Amino acid sequence: MKEGEDQAPGTVLSKMELETRTGQLIHTIEDVQLLKYMGADTYRFSISWSRILPDGTVAGGVNQEGINFYNSFINELIKNGITPFVTLFHFDLPQALQDKYEGFLSRQIPMPQLQNTTKKNTRQLKGEKSVFRKWYNGLSHMEIHFMIKMQPREHLTSWLDVDRNGKPIGDRTPGSTQMYIYPQGLRDALIYMKKEYNNPKFYVTENGYPEKRNDTIPIKTALKDNARIKYIKSHLSAISEAMKKGVNVNGYFMWALMDCMEMGSGYTARFGLAYTDYLNNLNRIPKKSAKWLKSFVKR
Structure with a gap:
């Protein structure tokens, strides 16, 4: 928002x-x-x-x-x-930042170091199902294969169902x-x-x-x-x-x-x-x- x-x-x-x-x-x-x-x-x-x-x-x-x-x-x-x-x-x-950068979708708002950290972590986690398996089982009681097949956006919200x-x-x-x-x-x-x-x-x-x-x-x-x-x-x-x-x-x-x-x-x-x-x-x-x-x- x-x-x-x-x-x-x-x-x-x-x-x-x-x-x-x-x-x-x-x-x-x-x-x-x-x-x-x-x-x-x-x-x-x-x-x-x-x-x-x-x-x-x-x-x-x-x-x-x-x-x-x-x-x-x-x-x-x-x-x-x-x-x-x-x-x-x-x-x-602030509306001014939304108008100028289109919000947090732009890389100009988060700090450059945060961008680099996020990219690095993404590379480390890519393909690591075991990492997600451990996190997911602890919070949702749903079968892990269902999460692996979901789109990335759903990873963030499905366990809140x-x-x-x-x-x-x-x-x-x-x-x-x-x-x-x-x-x-x-x-x-x-x-x-x-x-x-x-x-x-x-x-x-x-x-x-x-x-x-x-x-x-x-x-x-x-x-x-x-x-x-x-x-x-x-x-x-x-x-x-x-x-x-x-x-x-x-x-x-x-x-x-x-x-x-x-x-x-x-x-x-x-x-x-x-x-x-x-x-x-x-x-x-x-x-x-x-x-x-x-x-x-x-x-």
Whole structure:
């Protein structure tokens, strides 16, 4: 995804979505207080590339307003005892670089050294089925000959399929046709990576439950997100099981603090622990899950 793609033809579902934003610029202090209310000691957020470098490069100029915003936001977090956990790139390639180079398909954007490393690794792995066999068996339970016959693009996505032998791996979430509930998959992935990568520090950086947005139902009803609480419990339990087997998990981040824009679904799904009132100044209202999480953290 690149800057502006949410406004490209066919990539959002309505004009209303083009005019909607989450509003963290105007709700900064409120959002930090919401984190503090829930007992969060760390907050993961992204620094937008184009907000700092509108042209995509330092030579093209630095946006001081963007710098000031992030400085202020980070200072507010620290002042309230919350550690910033920064994502430097979250699918937001500056439009200027997309226009100039056609995005990451161009070799002008990745560093030359990265290109050389990738070419070298490709030569080393070419024809090495045993390398892929070891990786693939650990993650998908599917027969290896199927992967070898697939096209390269499918290598990256097939093990994310939500069905096995035609049967769903779990219940589908109400706000997405692609997300299913399968907490044991998180446990198994953590244990697998512990074995394969010498057990480094792990952070579960994005784990969330989408509900379908429906502004016609009363807000009081929308705040009763019992299914999300059940989802969080089951995934925390899965992480606990992995930790009992020695996995070095150092952090867990729910997605998301508040309802916000989602890549691919725009504003049609609600992931937030807080309800974003899109019809009333983007106000935040803690859902039942936020209150549950607060009591859970205290315990």
